[in-house]
Amino acid sequence: MTAADGAWEVLAAPGLVTLQDAGRVGLAHLGVPRAGPLDAPAAALARRLVGGRDDDAVLEVTLAGVTLRAGRARWVAVTGAPCAVQVDGRAVAHGAAVRVPRGAVLTLGPVDAGVRSYLAVGGGWDVAPVLGSRSTDTLAWVGPPRVGPGTLLPVGRDDAAPVALDVVGRARRGPLRVVPGPRVDRFAPGTWERLCATAYVVGDAADRVGLRLLGEPLERVDERELASEGTVLGAVQVPPDGRPVVLLADHPVTGGYPVVAVVRRDDLAVCAQLRPGDAVRFTVS
Structure with missing residues (x-):
């Protein structure tokens, strides 16, 4: 897979960025952790906003943000920890579906509060699964490798229309x-x-x-x-x-x-x- 094939190229990833889907379920007896997104509701919301499936892979972006160049036009959504989101330097919405043209640069800035943001793309990030999952386990580093500068991320073929949501869910607060x-x-x-x-x-x-x-x-x-x-x-x-x-x-x-x-x-x-x-x-x- 190359950028010419429609893959998105990671230009910068100053903090920990990993791929996460629903997780690697049913392998604990073999010593394999489940992994998956830490903020599951935020990841699920990002998928829903772009019309994705429950098991589509998202990017979990920790603290410092990420920058990517779109190899193919896609709807994207950013949820979780609030951060500035830009397309070619133009501010766009957090918590909403946004269209990113082919060749445009999408930037998630450092988080304003919290720790982890989630980036979903129409069709999902179509990397090869490992043991049935596209999730990266950081304990044993099972799954796709850590996402860094130069990483090419293929996108799925489906690019469904975004979904309008009346209420953007927020994580529960308190004890x-x-x-x-x-x-x-x-x-x-x-x-x-x-x-x-x-x-x-x-x-x-x-x-x-x-x-x-x-x-x-x-x-x-x-x-x-x-x-x-x-x-x-x-x-x-x-x-x-x-x-x-x-x-x-x-x-x-x-x-x-x-x-x-x-x-x-x-x-x-x-x-x-x-x-x-x-x-x-x-x-x-």
Whole structure:
């Protein structure tokens, strides 16, 4: 595939940019994470705006933006973290379908708030799937490689008419709703209540694998080592320092730290847009 074949060329990608579709489902027993977009509602909205399918691949753009040259005219939509969007230097709408002519340069600037923006294109980004998915897993780097300058992104043949939406969905705000995890008994009495009463902040170790939180440590009363066991999306595990880690889309499928709680799937989009230093609280689901 070359630019002459209609592929879009990435001109600049100063931060992490990856391809994400619905994810690599059903392979956890082989040690393969699911991946997929961290802010699933934002990615789904971008697809809908350009008339795409539920499993079309989108670009997940982290913090610093991306610039591409259109190899073929297409409808595009940018959702998620707000950022300036331009076509050949002209400002266009965020959260709406925009037509990009062949040869034009599309630019997503750095985000104004949050962390991750999503770029959908009519027909989807038609890269070759790996193990049944076009998602990039950043833990083991399974899937398409990281998107960078010079990357050529083919687009699908379908370019449906954009879809008019009356309401642009927004991620839920507020505390993360949790249910008790399977290892609450490994912690001191009252730990569940203390987890939901403590004000945490996101630490510097925040990526697609998980969010490490800073705050009052949770006290373990059973220090016996756990056998490696399966972990789920949204699990709140507690390493030896007592500070919780919320596992996100690229998390390992097994772990040895006790899981004290699990974040509701509907609230994981909140985690996708949290930056280091942002406040985090938990509440009983």
